[in-house]
Amino acid sequence: MSRAWQVGIFGTFDVANYGDLLFPIIAEAELSRRLGAVKLHRFSYHDKTPPHWPYEVTSVSRLPEIAEHLDGVLIGGGFIVRFDKVIATDYYPPNAAIHHPTGYWLTPALIALQHGIPLIWNAPGMHCNEVPPWAVPLVKLTLEHSPHVKVRDTLSQATLARLGDTAKVEVLPDTAFGLPRLLDPQSPSARFLALCAEADLTRPYLVVHAIAGLDSFLTLWRTHAAQFEDLQLLILPIGPVLGDHESVLGENLARARRLPYWPDPLLLAELLAHAEGVIGHSYHLAITSLVFGVPIFCSADLGTGKYTALPCHGRIFQLRRDVAIDPLWFRAQLGRQPISAATAQAMQQLETHWDRVAELIREGRRPTQQALNQYWQALPGVLEGLHTHIQHQAAELQAEREHQQHALEALHHSNSFKLTAPLRHLRRTLEKWLGALRHD
Structure with a gap:
């Protein structure tokens, strides 16, 4: 073998x-x-x-x-x-x-x-x-x-x-x-079904990332909960190491459910794959939603950094803290749909x-060892050059300090500085008197 x-x-x-x-x-x-x-x-x-x-x-x-x-x-x-x-x-x-x-x-x-x-x-x-x-x-x-x-x-x-x-x-x-190569949402795993039962997740559900910054969605849910009577919320930490926790979202969320433990990655992915919609910030929360055809309402700025790679995949909606969400519009976006052409291409x-x-x-x-050997051969020269550069910068800094010290000493010994000494003394005396009066 x-x-x-x-x-x-x-x-x-x-x-x-x-x-x-x-x-x-x-x-x-x-x-x-x-x-x-x-x-x-x-x-x-x-x-x-x-x-x-x-x-x-x-x-x-x-x-x-x-x-x-x-x-x-x-x-x-x-x-x-x-x-x-x-x-x-x-x-x-x-x-x-x-x-x-x-x-x-x-x-x-x-x-x-x-x-x-x-x-x-x-x-x-x-x-x-x-x-x-x-x-x-x-x-x-x-x-x-x-x-x-x-x-x-x-x-x-x-x-x-x-x-x-x-x-x-x-x-x-x-x-x-x-991820779809590892997970088929058409065939729910026994672990997924057991976890849903343990968490009392009995209806179609939305996954909500347990993180700050989802104010507009939370307001929507608290204000229009009756329009979503058929749905539950699954409050889900995505990155506990980054501070995600269910308590961040507060209380008074109708039909909210929490898991008894943080699931392993594939089980967490399966929870996302079976959702009607996902609300949150995480990059991989968004990707997982997209590859399983689930709409993602993202609180991250989709025009910045890594997130710029996602809008082309469709069904990712910018969520803003200070912009109210129309409940009818939100409802219309929910539910799984076929993935986009961009996602299939990815x-x-x-x-x-x-x-x-x-x-x-x-x-x-x-044959990469030779390139590394050449680099190690040149490294002492690189380090020596860096040391020389640092010494040169230190010498320039010391010269600047000495120049400033000499300028200050010259100012102290100048006639103008001596002539204005009484005025400076008078100012300090007045400031002292005024301070005493304020405290009386």
Whole structure:
């Protein structure tokens, strides 16, 4: 029997956020379909294990010992190409030697190149952030030596494409558009039916994201609840790690239901697939609704960042906090319908993507070690140049401070400063007297 393919996927799979947890599930299903036996190593900052987590997650601290055994490396998806420090509350690397936040995406990419492992950008995104100057050479290196660079929106593409002269950066729909390959809403699972019974979800329902900013919908429901007597509300956290909680929406929501536990990703997706409509902010909440033909009323700005990739898929409606919703219009939008042509095309693009990923893994190791060796050879010069630049800036700053100090000393010794000293003393005395009078 041949060995299983060893594939690493990198992202934030150790946080309670629906979208992040989906990516390894989709990747494992698609690669197994094409390659046969696949051992997927899900790398994030921290170890996680079932039954308290949907699957096993391996800490990136173990990557140096595992890397040489990998047949492929996938970066993403999700919003992980970033350099800011606030990823989630108290979310940091397992040790100080691992840089935050590039430790779960950029350094694994460099390690893959060092070992000649096929490096695949699995439609990650940037979402309105830039690459700082210190990171440009490293990101450029990974882009130019990856055989497959896919990002999930045109804004991410534009930012990364500027870095590499030879890198071919292309847009690919988020891999969550492939969910229908894993889940058939025409055949409800036993787990789904059991959960609905446990939550007393007995009628057609709307899913409401348990997050702030849904004021216009909440007002609609509280004001016109009688017009929706046949519907229940399912209050559903999508990203508990981001602060989602049922209590955020308050009380007095007629026919509202809550789940007894936070479901695993595929069960959560099934809940969305069977809804009459979905209201919320999450990107993957929206994608899941779209791929199953469910209307999504989105509180995120559809004209900004990653969300600009969604309006072309139809049946996604901008929800604004301060604009009232017409109940008749809202009612007319509800119910599942066939998916749009754009959504069907996205699914086909993903089929081609996974075919190519499997092909690259089968092809085996690539000659990327030389490029990394050349970079390491040049690194001391880069560091020395950076040190010289910092010293030069420090010297300029010190010279500016000395210049300002000399100017201040010259002012203190000037005749005008001496002549106006009595006036300054008089002003301070008057301010002192006036202050005393105010307190009497």
